[in-house]
Amino acid sequence: MVPVLLIGIPLLAGLIGFSLKNAAAKSWALFASLLVLGVSLTGICLPKNSKQLLFSTEWMGTLGSRFAVSLDGTGQILCLLTALAFPVIFISTWKEEYKKANNFFSLMLLSQTGLLGVFLAGDALLFYFFWELALIPVYFLASQWGGEKRIAATFKFFIYTFLGSLMMLIGILYIYFHTRDHSFALSAFYQAHMQIPAETQSWLFWLIFLAFAVKMPIFPFHTWQPDTYEQSPSAVTMVLSGVMVKMGVFGVLRWLAPVLPMGTYMWGDTVSALCIIGMIYASLIAMRQDDLKRLVAYSSIAHMGLMCLAIFATTEAGIQGVMIQMFNHGINIIGLWIVVYLIEKQFKTRKISELGGIAAKAPVLTTMLVIITLANIALPLTNAFIGEFLMFSGVYSSKATSYNVVFTVCAAVTIILSAVYMLNMVQRVFYGPVNGRTENAVDIRTNEKMVLGFLVILIIVIGVYPEPLFRLTQGAVDSLLAKMYVKP
Amino acid sequence: MNSIITSAVLGVIMMFSGIFLKKNSSIVTLAIAGIIVLLGMAALDMSGYHFFPVDTHNMLYFDVFGLLFNCVAFACTLAYFLLNGRDIAAIGNNPGEYFALIFFVLCGLSIASSFNSLLMLFIGIEIISIPLYILTGSDKRNLKSNEASLKYFLMGAFSTGLMLLGIAFLYGAGDKGSFFLDDLGIGRVAGTPMMMTGLILLMCSMAFKVSAAPFHFWTPDVYDGAPTVVTSFMATIVKAGVFIAFVRLFIDAFGDMKAAWQIFIAIITATTLFIGNITAVFQQSVKRMLAYSSIAQVGFMLFALLTLNTLAKEGIILYTAVYSLSTIGLFAILVKMKDFSFDGFNGLARQYPIVAFTATIFLLSLAGIPLTGGFMAKYYMIAAVMNTGSFLWLVIFALLCATVSVYYYFRVIQAMYFKDGVAQQLNLTPGFNGMLILLAAIVIILGIFPEWLIGRLYIIYL
Numbered sequence: 001m002v003p004v005l006l007i008g009i010p011l012l013a014g015l016i017g018f019s020l021k022n023a024a025a026k027s028w029a030l031f032a033s034l035l036v037l038g039v040s041l042t043g044i045c046l047p048k049n050s051k052q053l054l055f056s057t058e059w060m061g062t063l064g065s066r067f068a069v070s071l072d073g074t075g076q077i078l079c080l081l082t083a084l085a086f087p088v089i090f091i092s093t094w095k096e097e098y099k100k101a102n103n104f105f106s107l108m109l110l111s112q113t114g115l116l117g118v119f120l121a122g123d124a125l126l127f128y129f130f131w132e133l134a135l136i137p138v139y140f141l142a143s144q145w146g147g148e149k150r151i152a153a154t155f156k157f158f159i160y161t162f163l164g165s166l167m168m169l170i171g172i173l174y175i176y177f178h179t180r181d182h183s184f185a186l187s188a189f190y191q192a193h194m195q196i197p198a199e200t201q202s203w204l205f206w207l208i209f210l211a212f213a214v215k216m217p218i219f220p221f222h223t224w225q226p227d228t229y230e231q232s233p234s235a236v237t238m239v240l241s242g243v244m245v246k247m248g249v250f251g252v253l254r255w256l257a258p259v260l261p262m263g264t265y266m267w268g269d270t271v272s273a274l275c276i277i278g279m280i281y282a283s284l285i286a287m288r289q290d291d292l293k294r295l296v297a298y299s300s301i302a303h304m305g306l307m308c309l310a311i312f313a314t315t316e317a318g319i320q321g322v323m324i325q326m327f328n329h330g331i332n333i334i335g336l337w338i339v340v341y342l343i344e345k346q347f348k349t350r351k352i353s354e355l356g357g358i359a360a361k362a363p364v365l366t367t368m369l370v371i372i373t374l375a376n377i378a379l380p381l382t383n384a385f386i387g388e389f390l391m392f393s394g395v396y397s398s399k400a401t402s403y404n405v406v407f408t409v410c411a412a413v414t415i416i417l418s419a420v421y422m423l424n425m426v427q428r429v430f431y432g433p434v435n436g437r438t439e440n441a442v443d444i445r446t447n448e449k450m451v452l453g454f455l456v457i458l459i460i461v462i463g464v465y466p467e468p469l470f471r472l473t474q475g476a477v478d479s480l481l482a483k484m485y486v487k488p
Numbered sequence: 489m490n491s492i493i494t495s496a497v498l499g500v501i502m503m504f505s506g507i508f509l510k511k512n513s514s515i516v517t518l519a520i521a522g523i524i525v526l527l528g529m530a531a532l533d534m535s536g537y538h539f540f541p542v543d544t545h546n547m548l549y550f551d552v553f554g555l556l557f558n559c560v561a562f563a564c565t566l567a568y569f570l571l572n573g574r575d576i577a578a579i580g581n582n583p584g585e586y587f588a589l590i591f592f593v594l595c596g597l598s599i600a601s602s603f604n605s606l607l608m609l610f611i612g613i614e615i616i617s618i619p620l621y622i623l624t625g626s627d628k629r630n631l632k633s634n635e636a637s638l639k640y641f642l643m644g645a646f647s648t649g650l651m652l653l654g655i656a657f658l659y660g661a662g663d664k665g666s667f668f669l670d671d672l673g674i675g676r677v678a679g680t681p682m683m684m685t686g687l688i689l690l691m692c693s694m695a696f697k698v699s700a701a702p703f704h705f706w707t708p709d710v711y712d713g714a715p716t717v718v719t720s721f722m723a724t725i726v727k728a729g730v731f732i733a734f735v736r737l738f739i740d741a742f743g744d745m746k747a748a749w750q751i752f753i754a755i756i757t758a759t760t761l762f763i764g765n766i767t768a769v770f771q772q773s774v775k776r777m778l779a780y781s782s783i784a785q786v787g788f789m790l791f792a793l794l795t796l797n798t799l800a801k802e803g804i805i806l807y808t809a810v811y812s813l814s815t816i817g818l819f820a821i822l823v824k825m826k827d828f829s830f831d832g833f834n835g836l837a838r839q840y841p842i843v844a845f846t847a848t849i850f851l852l853s854l855a856g857i858p859l860t861g862g863f864m865a866k867y868y869m870i871a872a873v874m875n876t877g878s879f880l881w882l883v884i885f886a887l888l889c890a891t892v893s894v895y896y897y898f899r900v901i902q903a904m905y906f907k908d909g910v911a912q913q914l915n916l917t918p919g920f921n922g923m924l925i926l927l928a929a930i931v932i933i934l935g936i937f938p939e940w941l942i943g944r945l946y947i948i949y950l
Contacts, residue, residue: 060937060938062939063941129859132858133859143905143906151902151907151908155898155902162894163891166887167887169870170870170880170883170884170887173874174874176871177874252672
């Protein structure tokens with residue numbers, strides 16, 4: 001029942017939202033998203049084998065597809081992230097005025113439906129449906145409420161992801177025809193690789209990986225990302241970079257690596273090399289950025305690259321790190337976007353060169369930002385440290401590749417680079433001389449304090465005591481490794 | 489048999505309706521009543537009630553596939569009449585005749601969906617074509633309409649000639665001296681040069697009728713020149729009907745010798761997809777864009793012909809239904825507009841939210857986005873090919889083309905929603921809006937529960 005509620009609540013609330021008055025829509029959306037958060041927390045607290053976590057019913061019988069959803073494994077932590085992200089986003093952008101606000105919030109809720117569906121689906125065709133359902137509302141949100149060049153930027157985004165998903169559809173169909181009794185069920189997909197020879201898995205891997213690579217994004221499929229992040233309204237950027245990019249990582253963890261283990265091993269080195277290139281490349285570009293949004297966008301490419309690298313190392317520590325880091329990165333990057341949004345709203349600019357000396361005027365904002373920044377560069381005692389440390393040790397100890405040392409060293413360089421550009425940004429925006437724009441700066445409002453404070457507390461608590469997250473993901477890690485023949 | 493006779497009778501009734509009914513609106517009402525009767529007759533035919541027991545000496549063979557398509561075609565025509573009935577009557581001075589011609593086309597469609605002999609195929613296709621030549625030129629004072637009509641007639645006559653030649657070859661190649669489909673592609677006849685010549689001629693002429701590339705050159709001009717209401721009918725129901733005939737011909741006659749002709753269809757498919765999609769990108773008028781998009785959609789439908797398996801048969805029914813409904817909806821909106829350029833759609837969402845929303849659903853469906861019927865239709869087509877295990881390159885190529893198609897379909901959405909502008913005045917009634925919503929709802933329902941329609945192929949009545 002829980003997964004049905006998780007999909008049903010935002011869907012219904014979104015559809016109802018279209019007919020609401022603009023003023024009521026905001027509160028309605030917040031209410032619905034809090035409800036979703038409550039349900040997902042309940043779901044996570046339930047015992048692992050509870051019947052409430054599964055739901056399956058007849059859908060397209062002759063095609064072998066069922067409406068099967070379940071809250072388990074990798075999906076759990078991402079559902080929690082999604083459920084957490086939306087109220088945070090709504091509250092932090094509470095004061096923003098949108099034209100046709102009812103449509104805006106309804107589309108936001110529909111995109112949440114799609115995201116939750118992706119993380120819950122236990123049937124490949126259903127997964128594909130939700131995968132697209134998450135994309136469409138975001139496309140409309142970004143194109144309608146975005147910046148000046150929004151139409152071209154978001155269209156590029158749409159074409160990229162749509163092409164990726166169509167290739168994935170071919171891959172899914174190919175596997176479907178090789179399952180034992182033509183079924184789209186996840187369990188049948190996990191069995192299918194026995195019928196698919198290694199050479200086939202090798203090209204099949206790319207058909208499916210393309211969709212995930214575009215979403216994450218992995219170099220050279222990343223070019224849509226900075227433009228889209230820059231042009232989207234802040235709330236949508238938060239959804240995109242906080243939750244949506246995780247769809248790519250999740251896809252690999254659940255629908256690719258265990259489904260085509262041989263293909264994954266075959267291309268491990270190639271993908272890892274692409275990740276490394278992307279990480280260094282994105283970090284170098286981030287250092288030269290003058291636009292705050294683009295800086296954060298490029299830093300996000302670098303972080304996602306590391307996660308993908310750790311998956312293809314296929315070690316326990318690495319996968320464990322990815323699972324935890326998906327959650328932590330979501331929190332940190334949403335935090336960063338909130339700060340960027342607050343700066344842009346107050347000073348009407350995102351140019352680093354036009355800002356400076358905010359710290360003296362807005363001490364609370366500065367403190368929050370510094371903590372989030374430190375978390376983003378994975379300092380010990382912040383949440384990201386645990387994830388990144390595990391990922392590094394996973395990559396280093398990887399048996400799947402013979403270049404593990406090279407990969408580790410290159411990845412470590414990007415951590416240093418990330419410290420350079422993040423701290424540089426903090427220094428230039430928050431310290432240094434006050435200029436005409438920033439001399440009348442005021443500190444943040446209560447709702448903003450609340451949200452940022454909440455995120456900072458999460459960052460520190462998880463940084464000090466990550467045990468609950470480990471316990472939540474341990475089962476998923478074990479079963480994934482078993483399916484990839486790393487662990488018995 | 490119900491639909492063939494009823495539609496012919498209705499055609500005659502509509503022809504004389506002008507004598508008794510003076511007002512356009514009463515003629516439209518009569519036509520709508522007629523199509524409802526026709527739909528009911530077709531549905532009863534499917535349920536096993538045959539009112540006209542005519543012995544056709546096996547020239548016609550009524551199976552569920554053909555009968556279900558009749559229902560789909562008549563239901564689409566009903567939607568078309570409800571949306572655009574007044575506009576059809578307003579083409580010229582003789583409203584009754586236009587409806588009469590449309591009913592005659594439907595009669596041809598019913599024959600083409602149930603032929604069992606090449607002669608019946610020929611008769612069916614001709615009964616479809618001749619009223620269409622007239623309908624294309626029905627806007628008599630418009631030069632473009634005249635040009636389109638003449639062009640269509642000349643090209644159509646030429647392709648009919650090809651068809652006859654093909655039929656003659658096939659007849660000559662056989663050793664039984666028979667036009668029946670079952671006798672054409674079997675035994676020692678199969679694969680002889682004479683028989684293959686006939687087959688290819690027949691294939692070319694059918695490809696011409698469904699406007700598959702490289703036989704598509706007439707399509708954009710004819711669709712552009714014909715009155716928009718007529719284009720709507722030609723590009724959807726008629727095209728779907730001829731396609732069903734195409735599929736039927738190849739399943740029944742040449743299904744066993746697939747290897748000999750599959751490669752030709754594969755080439756036609758690839759060319760159609762490429763030309764349709766790429767040319768549509770460069771169009772400045774939405775009407776012409778839809779003409780090319782209809783070529784591109786045929787490219788996807790050709791997958792059914794390529795494979796001829798169960799999935800293909802199921803899929804083509806879904807495809808024709810969804811494609812026809814979506815395109816009829818879009819054309820219905822287009823008919824109400826004066827400016828067909830992309831910029832003409834600017835700001836439509838603000839002025840007419842319902843029109844813009846439903847148009848978006850139709851466009852998403854044509855682009856094949858999940859949750860709309862268009863996705864499931866394309867899904868069936870792709871799955872049919874993947875099931876055979878060959879032609880994977882063609883599937884990948886088709887999906888690349890589908891990505892291109894997103895470009896031109898979304899241009900309309902972008903104009904409606906994201907670009908500012910003063911929308912043109914549309915003359916809309918609440919009934920029109922309601923009908924659009926109903927159509928959009930059906931498109932979505934077919935996208936989530938396609939088996940509602942496809943399952944009907946397997947319901948057997950006594």
